[in-house]
Amino acid sequence: MIEVKNLVKKYGDYLAVDDLSFTLEKGRILGFLGPNGAGKSTTMNIITGYISATEGTAVVNGYDIYHQPEEAKKCIGYLPEIPPLYPDMTVREYLNFAADIKKVKRSDRETNITDVMNMTKISHVSERLIKHLSKGYKQRVGLAQAIIGYPELLILDEPTVGLDPMQIIEIRDLIRSLSKNHTIILSSHILSEVSAVCDEVMIINKGKLIVRDTPDNLSKHIGGSNGLHLQVKGEKEVIQKALSSIEGITQIEYEPNEQEGIIKLTLYSGEETDIRESVFFALSDVRCPILDMASTTMSLEDIFLELTQEDTNQIERVKEKTVQEDKVHEEAEVHEEAEAKEETEAKEETEAKEEAEAQEEAEAQEEVTVHRKVAIQERAEQKEEEKHAGDI
Numbered sequence: 514m515i516e517v518k519n520l521v522k523k524y525g526d527y528l529a530v531d532d533l534s535f536t537l538e539k540g541r542i543l544g545f546l547g548p549n550g551a552g553k554s555t556t557m558n559i560i561t562g563y564i565s566a567t568e569g570t571a572v573v574n575g576y577d578i579y580h581q582p583e584e585a586k587k588c589i590g591y592l593p594e595i596p597p598l599y600p601d602m603t604v605r606e607y608l609n610f611a612a613d614i615k616k617v618k619r620s621d622r623e624t625n626i627t628d629v630m631n632m633t634k635i636s637h638v639s640e641r642l643i644k645h646l647s648k649g650y651k652q653r654v655g656l657a658q659a660i661i662g663y664p665e666l667l668i669l670d671e672p673t674v675g676l677d678p679m680q681i682i683e684i685r686d687l688i689r690s691l692s693k694n695h696t697i698i699l700s701s702h703i704l705s706e707v708s709a710v711c712d713e714v715m716i717i718n719k720g721k722l723i724v725r726d727t728p729d730n731l732s733k734h735i736g737g738s739n740g741l742h743l744q745v746k747g748e749k750e751v752i753q754k755a756l757s758s759i760e761g762i763t764q765i766e767y768e769p770n771e772q773e774g775i776i777k778l779t780l781y782s783g784e785e786t787d788i789r790e791s792v793f794f795a796l797s798d799v800r801c802p803i804l805d806m807a808s809t810t811m812s813l814e815d816i817f818l819e820l821t822q823e824d825t826n827q828i829e830r831v832k833e834k835t836v837q838e839d840k841v842h843e844e845a846e847v848h849e850e851a852e853a854k855e856e857t858e859a860k861e862e863t864e865a866k867e868e869a870e871a872q873e874e875a876e877a878q879e880e881v882t883v884h885r886k887v888a889i890q891e892r893a894e895q896k897e898e899e900k901h902a903g904d905i
């Protein structure tokens with residue numbers, strides 16, 4: 514139904530989709546997951562022909578979206594993140610408009626619109642202006658326009674955003690029922706929604722495919738293990754000894770002892786190993802009754818975080834490094850500033866000293882000059898006196 518090959522999308526120098534390839538068979542619901550900015554909307558926009566790819570191909574129902582856009586688009590119903598609604602149209606007018614654009618035959622149009630309105634439960638608001646509808650109803654109208662004409666492929670970007678819990682359940686049920694006749698790609702941040710609705714999950718991060726599998730199988734990709742949480746009555750040493758005889762336990766975690774004589778612990782074993790029976794018999798042999806036993810499985814949230822964690826850790830490490838580097842830079846700057854200040858002060862001191870010396874020299878020079886002048890004057894006066902005495 515869909516074949517995406519080596520898709521690349523660059524916004525300037527920024528790589529939003531990085532060599533993404535995947536296929537999707539008819540009648541399947543594929544959940545498209547990824548953190549903010551992972552490239553989900555970009556990929557959907559390329560598959561639906563909204564934007565072009567930098568490299569790679571997307572083929573829908575045998576039609577290349579780039580080379581046969583009309584044929585390909587006829588097979589696609591798209592609900593973008595922000596539904597393209599016309600607020601001044603009534604719901605019916607808008608759906609008529611959507612049917613017109615999708616070239617639904619005139620003879621089929623009325624029935625098609627009525628069916629779709631029934632499916633999305635908006636018949637009772639068919640004559641209302643879209644701008645007067647609540648967010649939840651607007652979302653349903655957006656979904657209705659995607660379904661009009663019964664395209665084989667539905668691409669739904671965050672279809673339950675802004676809906677109340679009741680509406681979410683209804684839309685999920687609707688999506689499930691639509692999968693009988695449609696292939697669906699659904700992007701969502703709500704991980705529980707993806708596991709509830711989708712046959713398969715595809716996680717992307719930074720434009721790259723990280724993993725694709727059924728929701729149940731996903732934990733295998735992170736070397737997942739089974740956890741078994743227990744509350745056992747008895748002595749810790751006795752319980753420990755009894756459990757040590759069981760094959761397949763990879764790790765035991767004891768919780769702090771809150772209640773005298775009751776031990777709480779979690780046993781971990783390999784993904785395929787079921788240790789429940791062995792645990793039961795081992796503990797009953799030593800007469801330590803099990804008060805509670807429950808399997809703990811990784812949630813999709815845990816798996817999602819685990820799979821995208823490496824990058825997050827890297828980001829944290831880069832951040833830490835940057836902070837350290839900033840600190841070093843700051844220290845260097847302070848040091849440089851201090852050195853420069855010291856240098857300026859020393860320079861100013863030298864200049865002042867030189868100036869003072871020059872002044873002193875000038876003063877001394879002046880003194881010498883004055884002395885000389887006085888001496889000359891005195892000598893002239895003496896000569897005058899001698900001359901005067903000679904005359905007498």
Ligand SMILES: Nc1ncnc2c1ncn2[C@@H]1O[C@H](COP(=O)(O)OP(=O)(O)OP(=O)(O)O)[C@@H](O)[C@H]1O
Pocket residue numbers: 524527529547548549550551552553554555556
């Ligand atoms: N028109 C654009 N110009 C430049 N960068 C863009 C453009 N559209 C998207 N991007 C960038 O490409 C990256 C992928 O964006 P995209 O919207 O596909 O992510 P997303 O997985 O759908 O995120 P979200 O879950 O937040 O909607 C982001 O870093 C985004 O900022």
